[in-house]
Amino acid sequence: MPPKHNMSDYERERESFSWTDIYADADGNAPEELNIAHEVCDRHAENKEKVALYQVDEDGELTTMTFWELAEETSRFANVLEDLGIEQGDRVFSYMPRIPEHYVALVGTLKRGAVFGGINERFGPDGISYRLSDCDATAVVTTADNRDTVATALEDAPSVEHVIVVSDDGTGIRRGDVSYYGELETASREYEPASTGGEDDALLYYTSGTTGLAKGVLHKHRWVTGVAATQKYAADLREGDCYWSTGDLGWLTGPINTLGAWFWGTALFTYQGEFDPETWADLLDRFPISVLFSVPTAYRMLREHEEVLEGTSLDLRHALSIGEPLSAGVVEWGEETLGVTIHDTYGQTETGNMIINNYPSMEVRPGSMGKPLPGIEADVVDPQTGDPVEPGETGEIAQRGDYPCFFAEYWEKPDQTQDCFVDGPGGEWYLSGDLAHKDDDGYFWFEGRADDVIISSGYRIGPFEVESSLGEHDAVAEAAVVPKPHRERGNIVKAYVVPSERADPSEGLAEDIKTHVKEELSAHEYPREIEFREELPKTVTGKIRRTELQDDAEAEADD
Helix, strand or coil, rough: CCCCCCCCCHHHHHHHHHHHHHHHHHHHCCCCCCCCHHHHCCHHCCCCCCEEEEEEEECEEEEEHHHHHHHHHHHHHHHHHHCCCCCCCCEEEEEEECCCCHHHHHHHHHHCCCCCECCCCCCCCHHHHHHHHHHCCCCEEEHHHHHHHHHHHCEEEEEECEEEECCCCCCCCCCCCEEEHHHHHHCCCCCCCCCCCCCCEEEEECCCCCCCCCCCCEEEECCHHHHHHEEEEECCCCCCCCEEECCCCCCCCHHHHHHHHHCCCCCCECCCCCCCCHHHHEEEEEHCCCCECCCCCCHHHHHHCCHHHHHCCCCCCCCCCCCCCCCHHHHHHHHHHHHHEEEEEEECCCCCCCEEEEECCCCCCCCCCCEEECCCCEEEEECCCECCCCCCCCCCEEEEECCCCCCCEEEECHHHHHHEEEEEEEEEEEEHHHHHHHHCCCEEEEEEEEECCCECCHHHHHHHHHHHHHHHHCCCEEEEEEEECCCCCCCEEEEEEEEECCCCCHHHHHHHHHHHHHHHHHCCCCCCCCEEECCCCCCCCCCCCCHHHHHHHHHHCCC
């Protein structure tokens, strides 16, 4: 009988793990000879029936693409890039929705040996132009609907020589543009992937820029073996899975789950539209999705509208989450309603991957991030000295930067790159800027960004624990807490709460919520003020913009 999970015992796997074994799963002499496009596409193309992508558009229409078709289309795209004079190492960016052509552009760019970067469609012209000009990008791939936005951005991005436009009927293509369909139709379907090795540049993705100017995070072709390990052990992908990673290719999470899954030949599912509880429930009902990877906001909203799941037939055997920590209540809801335990994961653009995870074969402690991926040394350290802190003590999440998917540098910013590291016992640590503690068994527990911690009457209060407690109140759909300046306490905890549809916001409800948190946590952690709002400000990745709420609280205190 085959093993129930790819990793049957975490501690045993961690002791015996070697990155050499993952490299051995690649085709050829990795990492010396390694091209991501070959590993995630061409080597799976011999079986012409093996599906790479199921894509559903906003009208509910399904497009299916096999690895054989993906190999042909990406070879055509690589030929188009070469004919345009785009060289190995040149930067090619996309600004597109989740359509099949986006996935072709991603893999085709890597096949050419150029560097791929994605920009999420929620960015406007300024965000686009900053990224393109910062790295002297050569080309942009976009759609007819997005062409005007790109045109405005290009006024401040003079390095861009080519705009490749996906247009069904030719509209939106401007003079001098390259027609995606027109050029691919006549391009050769044969292309030998560029001769690259593990240390050649592959991906350039920018941080969200919520705490300063966005930084370009450079990853090498060796990156694919790191993400392959996470998809094997944390996502637990296996033959026959249909994997819905809801992440957009405009953020690194999209390529992490897409290319990590395709490394193993797993079929990917994607939906073009944005989150809608009823639509998502219908997709989970219609298609045999066995592994779901999404963000806490989506799971929270499904819980808030769980009636849409009534009568659905789910094929899920595994679910994962990334972006912000999951509260214990959401995990418990997933077990009761989705029939699976939602496994929390943790990673950054710099780590290139989810490097601390909960694993199917390991006990899940709701609210915990889990434990480091085999092959990665991570700890909670004092950011000043690099010394690991004791269990239960707050410190900064840190890793050794010696694993394949760890970033190479911030694009042409050596000083900012070096500032991320601190010397410690045994060598350098990369400091994440995220606070956490470990328990006695080595589980990591997230406490917030270092600059999000609230200090009130001398107490250090992590926002996540308070927000988790708030989220377990029946009247709370979503919540965020920030410090509000206070004459006597320095700061107090203020909560911004989106009430559930069933709740009627009132002073009485606010007091009831305060009492709930006080009884569940402690007298110094509960929010002394609660403000009800219809929605919370979010970043383009769906994370709560606490800085904006904090500005509101400070302005209110000044009045």
